[in-house]
Amino acid sequence: MRTKPAVPTLDDVAKLAGVSKSAASRALSGKNRPIASDKKARILQAAEELGYVANPFAQSLRESSTGLVAIVVNHIADLSDLTLFDSLIQAIQSLGKQALFIRLRSEDDIAEIKRNPFVHRVDAALIFSDLIEPEEAPTLFFTDKVIMLNGKKADTGLSVTINEELGIEKAVACANHHHVTKAILLCGRKTSVTERQRIESYHKFMECFNIDSIHVAFCDYSYESAFNHLQNQTYSDTSNLGIFCTSDAMAMAAVDFSRSKYPELIQRKVIYGFDNTPFSQMGGYCFSTIGYSKDEFIEMILKLLNKKTFKQTRSRHLSVDTEFYER
Amino acid sequence: MRTKPAVPTLDDVAKLAGVSKSAASRALSGKNRPIASDKKARILQAAEELGYVANPFAQSLRESSTGLVAIVVNHIADLSDLTLFDSLIQAIQSLGKQALFIRLRSEDDIAEIKRNPFVHRVDAALIFSDLIEPEEAPTLFFTDKVIMLNGKKADTGLSVTINEELGIEKAVACANHHHVTKAILLCGRKTSVTERQRIESYHKFMECFNIDSIHVAFCDYSYESAFNHLQNQTYSDTSNLGIFCTSDAMAMAAVDFSRSKYPELIQRKVIYGFDNTPFSQMGGYCFSTIGYSKDEFIEMILKLLNKKTFKQTRSRHLSVDTEFYER
């Protein structure tokens, strides 16, 4: 194993260029600090020669910004998250910042991240995990740029929420067109706020369209959980039945369950997914689903990240509309 | 918007506890530095009271370690990556380190990450992206702990490779059992080293088992790319045909393509995937696939991350076996 290479410092650059440290700092700052152009060229040349890269730890010690953005998630293993985090990392990098993933499995982990020194020094935090309440965000992060993306929000904070009602209304209306008069609801975690809001929306519109809710099942968004649940179910009459699922993975399970036992559910196209993942329209599956533009979502996040001050409450809470994708 | 809260420093803790900064540092170091136990208690109490959390940027400036581990990827949007990165982040957190995702879309981005200051200061780098050659790793990272996970390796470096031959041999043998005498190969990017190795392995064992390679198609691992490619294909005789795919997503496309045009391929179970994702055995799909234990893979990575010195070359290059999952 090679020995650790000596990392060139600003001092090394300054010496090689025959100038002072501060001159070198100014030349390399990128912020158009006063410096003679010939000197600047010499310094840049020296930096290049040494392979100099500024030490962000030293920089952050001086400046208030650290260049780190925390992304706090429960887990990134959901189907719908596939492309989202990929784009999000790219968006953060486009801001010249770094994405720091914080994974929260349970409430116990919150105590752990309280001890995580990086967490407190990030320039901004994007909260996807529903384990974090808006009120406790200030105790976790030493920044005001905490953006709630988990459906929760505090008046004083920032948030981007998904307007799920729009898509849900259209999905239920579609079911109504397909002569659904009774439906089962396959949901995710009971403890999730967004999930409870979703259920409420479904019930509200089901009432509007005279669809009976015959069963609400709490799974965990996964294919397996939904499939296991369904396997124990028997329905005497499926002629007017519909199945609403709060994830595409669970809708896939519903389709597969129906394939053998109740193929008419598939033919009648009364299984509804959520998230608009590619799977909803791959040949093996084909079900209508609810979704929103990830690009728009990320754009909103960037908007909040970039803005320095927020005069109006309205501009601190953005929202993205959902759309219904009928297949 | 609230004003930025003043962050408590070690000095604040020391003052509150009525001790010196160095005493406070020792008490909080966790490394059993000499300190009177009553004093230590007072300091811990003061720190708790103030909600003190050490500034990692100041710490790293003094120490050589930064607590950051880079994960360098092309993109995390592949199906097979779903759970891997989730577990990996957790593993890195269990080491008390932070995962820093670096996303590389093209070779142009390498120049960009050369300018990314954090990249150079990580304690270790996990290279999944095949855009990075083992030789250039030392110019990108100021650490020797660069672990190549992209199938490439330099003698002097560290690596964990996947032994794909094992699974491929079994897959081809299985095809042979199913009377396959000619096969098409749906592959990923032509430029990928691992991909070329895979193709070589497939061809080697196809020769062993007297299976003709009638067509090698380069897609990009995705469902769409494979489906689009297949849609333009017509096969006069599929009675002894088999399809090997180097991703489960492409195998899904092969199944969906066959559904309408050549259902016998599905019945004969001669479509083979790669990665052992959950999709390979969800009701809508059911195809044999090649995979390896992600847990074992991560364990190997941790082994390399933890070890300080490596006497033998052998211990610097670890490998994980693949398994064939017949459905």
Added chain:
DNA sequence: CTGAAAGCGCTAACAT
């Protein structure tokens, strides 16, 4: 065991 002091690499205020 304890505290004073040096210094990690950098930037900004200040004086020239």
Added chain:
DNA sequence: ATGTTAGCGCTTTCAG
């Protein structure tokens, strides 16, 4: 425009 200097928060000598 340039260099000198102070200091960000921390850990680690080094004396006592």
